[in-house]
Amino acid sequence: MACFLVSAAEAVVVTAVEKAEEKKEKKPEEIRPEGVAETRIPLSRKLKWLTWMLWGGAALLAFEHIWHGEVVPWFPFLTAMSDPADKAAMFHEMATVGVCMAGLITLVWVGMCLAADRIANRPEPEAEGGRS
Amino acid sequence: MTLLITVFAAVIATVKWYNREDDNMKLGILCFLYWGAAIMWLVDALFEYAELGMEYFRPAAADMLNDAFLGLSVVALGLVIWLVRLLITDPKGSVRRALKKD
Numbered sequence: 347m348a349c350f351l352v353s354a355a356e357a358v359v360v361t362a363v364e365k366a367e368e369k370k371e372k373k374p375e376e377i378r379p380e381g382v383a384e385t386r387i388p389l390s391r392k393l394k395w396l397t398w399m400l401w402g403g404a405a406l407l408a409f410e411h412i413w414h415g416e417v418v419p420w421f422p423f424l425t426a427m428s429d430p431a432d433k434a435a436m437f438h439e440m441a442t443v444g445v446c447m448a449g450l451i452t453l454v455w456v457g458m459c460l461a462a463d464r465i466a467n468r469p470e471p472e473a474e475g476g477r478s
Numbered sequence: 479m480t481l482l483i484t485v486f487a488a489v490i491a492t493v494k495w496y497n498r499e500d501d502n503m504k505l506g507i508l509c510f511l512y513w514g515a516a517i518m519w520l521v522d523a524l525f526e527y528a529e530l531g532m533e534y535f536r537p538a539a540a541d542m543l544n545d546a547f548l549g550l551s552v553v554a555l556g557l558v559i560w561l562v563r564l565l566i567t568d569p570k571g572s573v574r575r576a577l578k579k580d
Contacts, residue, residue: 349518349522350518353514353518395510398506398507398510398511398514399510399511399513399514399517400514401514402507402510402511402512402513402514402515402556402559403511403514403515403517403518404514404518405511405555405559406484406511406514406515406518406552406555406556407515407518407519409551409552409555410480410548410552413548413551442525443521443522443525446521446524446525447517447518447521447522450517450518450520450521451514451517451518454513454517
């Protein structure tokens with residue numbers, strides 16, 4: 347009904363945090379001495395992954411809701427808003443399915459960040475023809 | 479069906495990203511777009527399965543066809559979003575070069 351709105355709301359918050367983090371990270375980079383290798387992936391870059399997943403998922407699911415006639419181009423934009431019973435069902439769906447969607451995307455992102463840090467710190471693979 | 483088509487699109491985009499020569503095509507964005515949608519549809523499918531049980535795996539042919547049509551439309555929309563962003567950010571400078579040409 348409107349489950350994608352939860353992910354869209356999270357995406358707005360994460361985008362704001364990512365922009366602030368990006369600004370914060372730019373400052374120490376200017377004074378970083380040359381030759382110091384960066385082994386950690388910046389948080390702003392990781393947050394960008396999350397924003398893309400949340401915005402992408404929300405946009406494509408919004409399209410599905412338009413397809414099914416649950417989102418319309420006129421006020422109040424959600425067909426469920428015109429009937430109190432439908433409205434209650436919509437809020438219930440947002441609180442269950444919507445929250446689970448946003449939660450699972452965030453959980454996958456946390457796993458991705460942990461894996462990415464480990465992969466980034468891994469030594470370079472041997473040249474072709476080396477032992478596998 | 480929509481979930482299945484989106485997962486296939488996400489896997490293909492990820493494989494293409496892994497084998498990329500450079501980062502000019504910004505394929506990572508396409509991967510995140512499809513994986514985000516696939517995760518969200520997975521949750522939707524799990525809730526539907528909890529409600530319908532085994533009936534979830536026996537959809538009517540008409541519903542399956544409609545879902546497949548929707549899935550393909552979603553893949554197309556994802557590609558359009560990625561392409562528009564690619565042309566606007568223009569990491570390779572192709573659009574700028576084309577516009578500067580006499």
